[in-house]
Amino acid sequence: MRLLVLTVLFALLANTGLTVSAEDRAxxxxxxxxxQLDNCYGKSIAWKDFEDKRLVAVVFLGTECPLAKLYGPRLNDIQERFSDKGVQVIGINSNSQDSLTEIAAYVHRHHISFPMLKDPGSRVADQFRAERTPEVFLLDSERKIRYHGRIDDQYGVGYSREREASPELVNAIEDLLAGKPIAVPNTEAVGCHIGRLKTLEPHGDVTYTKHIAPIMNAHCVSCHREGEIAPFTLSSYDDLIGWEETILEVLDDKRMPPWSANPAHGSFSNDPSLSPEDRQLLETWVDNGMPEGDAKDLPPTPNWTPGWQIPEPDQIVKMDKVPFDVPAEGIVDYQRFIVDPGWKEDKYITAAEARPDCRTVVHHILVYVIPEGATRQDLRQIVAGYAPGTPPIELTDGIAIRVAANSRLLFEMHYTPNGSAQKDLSYAGFCFTEKENVRRVLTGQLAINTRFKIPPGDANHVVLANYISRQDEQLVSMTPHMHVRGKSFRYEAQFPDGRKQVLLDVPNYDFNWQLKYFLKEPLTLPAGTRILCTAVFDNSEANLTNPDPNKEVRWGDQSFEEMMIGFMDTIPLKNNL
Known part of the structure; x- marks a missing residue:
């Protein structure tokens, strides 16, 4: 089955607002x-240590906030670029959840070259009225705030801009050094909430051990645990302290858990959404000061499988001969690696699992089939995939995936930099069966349109595609696929008897979360059923991920181009082998 599922965490936990409040302007x-604060090694650092500096950029940072991780190297570059001109960057960590040891680890991991100070009790953050990580205050020689806000606009809520970033902090530094007024003195700080200590005494009947831990285990911990791609862990009571405001924010904004389907249409087995009751429990728990509760109420720790989740594979195929270098930051477009698995005869796959080598940066893996004699992958044949928290392929009851002899495999890799350079050599494992054991073949289907042209500046360009069932079959899953200009996607069935049914509606498509939607019950599609897929693209300036709103966009593999595919998995009702 096509695992284009991205049930990973990772919409960056950031403020969605782009406007600057009157309070911020003030x-x-x-x-x-x-x-005067101690650095991460216990040495006291005071203002007088920087009295010879013309400008000081005070940046509030956290060790686990994804944006703070990404901007560490960029702040290093700013320090190096302007140090000989009398500019000093100072990092301050005001998070109650970040220890000196964790701050020191952050400094080493991201090669931080500027002072990194610990702010116990968030006292300095309160004086600055800082709310986010990262959040910048640029001070002049009189130590007055001259610029406040973000470092630049490269990263936002779950995306990286593909066009060149607007370097607001650098521009402000250059304006001040040149003796000019700062053109843009305020921008909106985007990032995680600073984890301040709570003064409210914990009270009430809603506790972590009895009520909140089961919610975390069911919806969050599969990705928010050690070694996974999520930027911080949520495996214990102590893990949650300091993140409560960010957790409530992403729930209110419906950024977490990642799920884009309109609940008015369809019922899906992999829907991770929290119930209204669970949301209310979380809000009550935070409002009551987050009582821990009795340890005897704590549920068992989930049994996360460290090795293969499928039976021991008959064959393991690596994506390449050497690891791929993932940079510390920036945009890494899809990487593609073609390998020959040596399949000299038809293969019948009953289980397949793609596994990341470096789990902290692998966002997803897709393994396509390239048929013999073909120059590119068959979009209908994805034989393995990976997304954190998503189960692998396991087929039973005489169902298998058939791959023709002499086919090659294409590993399509999506990497998410995490602030430090990494290496990855991912792989996939396969279990096979003999042809005589197979009764029905699971098949990938497509509603696809490759001939569209999206005009420059068009905020609502509609593209249509159809799939017509040529036999009686069952629809198992759907996966809408577009790139960064994708806005919405809908599947609608038009049955031979004239009935119409919306199968899946994704009103707010997100390129970072190309979810696969598994129907709770397979839907029978009689022969002649037409599935109409409607995609809407936003090629306007208002689309923050748009690489170039002045450019006409056509079909292409890379994310600065576009695709329009409605993936589907189907199984024939009758035996076809």
Whole structure:
């Protein structure tokens, strides 16, 4: 089955607002009080240590916030670029959940070259009125705030801009050094909430051990645990402390758990959404000061399988001979690796599992088939896939995936940089059966349109595609696929008897979360059933992920181009082998 599922965490846990409040504007021009804090090695650092600096950029950071990780190397570059001009970057960690040891690890992991200070009790954050990580305050020689907001606009809520970033902090530094007014003195800080200590005494009957831990285990911990791609862990009570405001925010904004289907249409077995009752429990728990509860109420730790989830594979295929270098930051477009698995005869796959070598940066894996004599992959044949928290392929009851002899495999890799350079050599395992054991073949189907042209600046360009069932079959799953200009996607069945049914409606498509939607019960498609897929693209300036709103966009493999595919998995009702 096609596992284009991205049930990973990773929409960056950031503020969605782009407007600057009156309170934020009022910060510019204010003086900040002197402070003295210890760095991550226990050495005391005070204002007087920087009195010879013309400008100081105070940046509030956290060790696990995804944006703070990504911007660590960029702040290093800014420090190096302007150090000889009297500019000093100072990092401050005000998170109650971040220890000195964790801050030191952050400094080493991201090669931080500027001072990194610990702010116990968030006292300095309160003085600055800082709310987010990262959040920047650029101070002049009189230690007055001259710029406040973000570092630049490269990263946002679950995306990286493909066009060149607007370097607001660098521009502000250059304006001040040149003696000019700052053109844009305020921008909206985007990032995680600073984890301040709570002064409210824990109270009430809703506790972590009895009510909140089961919610975390069911909806979050599969990705938010050690070694997985999620930016912080949520495996214990201590893990949650400091993240409560961010958790409530992403739930309110429906960014987590990742799920895009309109609940008015379809019922899906892999829907990770929290119930209204679970949301209310979380809100009540936070409002009551987050009581821990009795340890005897704690549910068992989920049994996360460390090895293969499928039976021991008959064959393991690596994506390449050497690891791929994943950079510390920036955009890594799809990487493709072609390998010959040596299949000299037809193969019948009953189980397949793609596994990342470096789980912290592998966003997803798709393994396509390239048939003998073909120059590119068959989009209908995806034989393995990976997304954190998503189960592998296991087929039973005489059902298998058939791959023709002499086919090659294409590993399509989507990497997400995490602030430090990594290496990855991912792989896939396969279990086979003999042809005589197979009664029906699971097949990938497509509603696809490759001939569209999206005009420049068009915010609502509609593209249609059809699939017509040529036999009686069961629809198992659907996966809409577009790139960064994708806005919405809908599947609608038109049955031979005239009935119409919306099968899946994705009103807010997100390129970072190309989810696969498994029907709770397979839907029978009589021969002649037409499935109409309607995709809407936003090629306007308002689309923050749009690489170039002034360009006409056509079909192409890379994310700065576009695709329009309605993937489907079907099984014939009758035996076809």
């Amino acid at each position: 910060l510019v021009g204010q003086s900040v009080p002197e402070f």
